[in-house]
Amino acid sequence: MDDDRALAGELATAAGRLLLDIRANSGLAGKELGDAGDQRSNELLIRRLAEERPDDAVLSEESADDKSRLSAARVWIVDPVDGTREYGKGDRADWAVHVALWSSADGGGLIAGAVALPALGVTYVDDPGPVPPTTGLASSPKGDRPRVVVSSSRPPAFSQPVADAIGGEVLSMGSAGAKAMAVVRGEADAYVHSGGQYEWDSAAPVAVAQAKGLWCGRIDGSPLVYNRDDTYLPDLVICRPELTEQIIAVTAAG
Structure with a gap:
């Protein structure tokens, strides 16, 4: 599972870097930027998963749903750009790349996952390590109230x-x-x-x-x-x- 976790983190990070490059250098904005980011990030994730985990199925927001995944032992569940609208605005940090792995073992469940926040240069994976309190997503610092x-x-x-x-x-x-x-x-x-x-x-x-x-x-x-x-x-x-x-x-x- 550590290898799967590492791969999830690597793929989410790589897709995030690609998305930042597209946003900085494509000359696109708004919906066109969001569409281009979705397509190219999805292409990267699908290609890399085919190379790295050829026996696994994939469920992606941006690909046709291959129902053979329902009988697969392992299924990667990915969102190439989560928050496409925010990504398309060019100056927002509240968008992400999602890469997760589901396994049918023990009744079925998630066994690996990674969320990249590319605009903040950070990727979180499903390890139990502590996360120091930080800022960068919220528009204002957190006060004493929940x-x-x-x-x-x-x-x-x-x-x-x-x-x-x-x-x-x-x-x-x-x-x-x-x-x-x-x-x-x-x-x-x-x-x-x-x-x-x-x-x-x-x-x-x-x-x-x-x-x-x-x-x-x-x-x-x-x-x-x-x-x-x-x-x-x-x-x-x-x-x-x-x-x-x-x-x-x-x-x-x-």
Whole structure:
């Protein structure tokens, strides 16, 4: 698994460097930049996985879904650019590259994952090592109150009730990976989401967050399940373990 973890980190980092080069040198902006980044990052990840793990299946946001993955022993779940809109703006740091590995062993689960934050020059992998509190994703320094990060484009209706339940405040941010890593990095205490996500949005962030000791699950408290026929996985909670009960009491009620 260490080799898989190292490969996940290497691929996420390499894709991130490519994306930075495209953003700096292509002359593109907005949707055109986002589309170019998605395509070329996906090409890199698919090519490298074919070279490095030819017997494994791949599920990518930017490739056709080959259903043979459902009977595969190992499936890489990748998002070549998570937060394409933020990436396309050129001056945003809240976008990411996701690379995760799912295995059918022991009933199925994530066994490796990496999230690159290319604009910050850092990649997080699913090792248990501590992460020193840092800044760079949030628009303002974190105060004493707990902070709940939510989607800037699709904030859930329970955003403020969750913040109220833990005596905190709400902060909007792009990219599921960036929001999850804001919790990993200590810039936030919880990330809650409802609606509009797929397996590639959360697989790598969840692998990393779980390894760092955070609680990850669905808004009703049930586990997150990957490599399903239907890749839609609409909701997610990632939080400090001691906040789980208070948060799920709100999110499970709708």
